[in-house]
Amino acid sequence: MKYWQRLSIFICIDSFIILFSILFAQLLVNGGVHVSNSTFMVTSSAIILSYSFLFYYFKLYKKAWEYASLGELMIIFKTVTITTLVSALLSITMFGGKNIRVIITAGILQFLIISGSRFCIRLYRDLVILNQNPQKRTLVIGAGSAGTMVARQLLHNKDSELLPIGFIDDNIKKQNLQILGIPVIGGVMDIEKIVETFQIEHIVIAIPSLSRRELNTIFQECLKTKVKTQILPMIEDLVSGKVSVNQFRDVQVEDLLGRMPVELDTASIADSITNKVVLVTGAGGSIGSEICRQAAKFKPAKLILLGHGENSIYSIEMELKETYKNEPIEIIPEIADLQDSKKMMSVMEEYHPHVVYHAAAHKHVPLMERNPEEAVKNNLIGTINAANAASWHNVDTFVMISSDKAVNPTSVMGATKRLSEMVIQQMNKESETKFVVVRFGNVLGSRGSVIPLFKKQIANGGPVTVTHPEMIRYFMTIPEASRLVIQAGALANGGEIFVLDMGEPVKIVDLAENLIKLSGHTVEDIGIEFTGIRPGEKLYEELLKDEEVLDRQIYPKIFIGRSTNLYLQEIEELIAEYSSLEKEELRERLLNLANHRLRVKRKSIVASLSS
Missing domain, CATH: 3.40.50.720 (NAD(P)-binding Rossmann-like Domain)
Known part of the structure; x- marks a missing residue:
């Protein structure tokens, strides 16, 4: 119904209610109805005009009465009160006040009937329409x-x-x-x-x-x-x-982590990114793609998306180009393999990035246990190639993403990450580029994490598989992890290991139970099956070794670790020999070197010979 049609209907209804109230008030007060005398005609006309003007002034005819509330009732009350006072004053002035009682009684009736008629619409909606739905x-x-x-x-x-x-x-x-x-x-x-x-x-x-x-x-x-x-x-x-x-x-599971996300210094981040050239390795991965999203918010001049998988790089390229189609950000995809040192040199030479976020890595622990040579090639050699290229072309800041599994590593993946950290810290000593490391725990929802696996198992009816009832992990969200990486680049002086205060660790079995319940099922229906700890896994993870810990926070909830012993000669020897080693021997060499056992063994031999 059009507004003018609705207005006409309400004016007619209200005029009828006003006339009826005056007549009924006469009947109650005087015992009879008199419609032919001048008093009735003048008083009725004044009341109707007063109501129409005040209802229009208070915008009462624009109210949606199916949602009527106390506000609308107060407007009706004010209108009736003003109209009654005006009519009473008019009666006293013109007719000596002989119909004051009729006017007051009519005012009470008008308030009751007009407000009642309006709220009947609300009542009809609540009792009839809503009950039909x-x-x-x-x-x-x-x-x-x-x-x-x-x-x-x-x-x-x-x-x-x-x-x-x-x-x-x-x-x-x-x-x-x-x-x-x-x-x-x-x-x-x-x-x-x-x-x-x-x-x-x-x-x-x-x-x-x-x-x-x-x-x-x-x-x-x-x-x-x-x-x-x-x-x-x-x-x-x-x-x-x-x-x-x-x-x-x-x-979401992210809502139940038990801590608030870290608030970051957007001003310092903007200084390091805005109008600069930013390169992200592993840009198609879950962490790398989110780093691209977060970095793009700060309007870099160019954002280089470097990765090995063409489909994932294409996907993040299209997403960013659509999101920032009206922004002066040049988004450039580069398909490249970190193991190709010439390609990495070529990319750095072409774009001369101001900051590099190195997110490319193999991170799946059991898979790397079975393929240690691939972990060496991608995680260690790939990092060396990217870092060398960045240093050679005077990149301002190079941020390497590491893992809590690099602390006292028990896995090939963790060992290659720890050795990569050593390389990065040594590069910082030798280069004009500021090299830093960012370490964090498990990332909720990232590829290869437990959440996608649990969701798939729940969708298939269960059971959900957990390795051990006492296994605990630190968790953070993908956006939070990515913001930490970007913040680290802004805070970097060179050589630091940045670590997020991740709060209390979470039991994997509790995470599984919450996810089952969030999916609308019960633990009894889906079930949880304990499968035993997998090769390379630990019951709990650490974020810093005892000798790395510094008491101060460089930024609220962001800690910084100190450098420890670096074994560059041994790393070089391992890289030269790894392709000729059996898998188990390579795994043992990696773990010994990452945990500093090789140097301790050599010292022991020297000590025994000298004695």
Whole structure:
């Protein structure tokens, strides 16, 4: 219906209500109805004109009455009060006030009938229309501004599948109160009981200020109910308009890490990237591609995407070109193998990058145990080729991505990463380029991580395989890991090992259980099977050796480690001989060298000869 048609209908209805109220008031006060005298004609006309003007002034005819609330009721009350006073003053002036009682009685009737007619529309929507489209009884956790906003949106959206039944809030002052007519019916510890009592079918967590530890606590209580639980979108997404307040998302494993992400120094990062040439190796991988996304936000002049897999490089190239199609960023793909030293030299010579983020590596622990020579070629020799090319062409900063598995390594992958760190630290001593290392733990959702495997196993009906019930790991998100790498480049003086304060480690079995529950299943249905520790794995990981630890933080939640002994001669010997070694012998050489056992053994021999 067009606005003018709607306006005409409401004016006619209100005029009828006003006339009816005046006539009925006459009947109640005077015992009869008199419509022919001048008093009635003047008073009725004045009241109708006053109502029409005030309703237009207060924009009452623009209100959507199916969503009527206290605000609309107050407008009607003010209009009736003003109109009654004006009519009474007019009656006193012109007619000596002989019909004051009729005017007041008519005013009361007009307020009751006009407001009642409006709220009948709201009542019809709530009782008839919504019942034709059954909604899920929803519990909103958080009775603050965000929770109230969520409830209001759900109440006003006739297409919503959710109907708010109650709030949960630990603030005792709010409990037993009503907000928008919805009761606050308990605290977080009451969730399980409330869900059963009120037959709740859906839960929405609407507290944007929650820390991940607090969210984890609330979510564990929600899991006891086996009711689908969702969370309010991120505030920045709401503000930017990417999503609306009623577009809830499922709780992700990342939400339950138990710590807040590190906030980074965007000003220093911008100084190191904006209008500069940035090169990312392994740009098609999960970490490398995210580094490209994060770096692109700071508007580099050129972003070089270097990788070995053409499909993955093409994918990130197309994504970035679409995202930044209106920005002056030149995005250049380069298909290259790190083991090709000439190609690496050629790339560095052509683009002269200001900063290089070296993310290319083999990282799958069991696979590298079976193929140690490939780990040497890609992780160690590839790093040397990239670092040499960067140094030769005067790159300002070279950031190598390492792993917590490089600390006291028990795997080939960890050993090659540790030896690569030694190379990088030595390069820093010999080169004008600032060489630094960034170390972090497991990355949630990256290729080869446990999360994709668990999700696939759950989708297939289980069981989820965990190597050991006591295995623990540090975890971080892909964006967080990538931001740390970029921040390290901005903070680099050369030679540092940057480590993120990753909070408390997480048990893999707890991660598996949470993921099962997040997928809408029970642990009993899917099952968890313990398969035993795989070759090269440890029960727990470390981020720094004892001799590397410095007490100070270079930046909030970012630590820096000191350099330790470097065995460059032995590394050179290993590279010269690795292709002729048996796999087991190569694995042993790698682990001995990475753990400094080779040098200790030589000293022992010398000591025994001299004695």
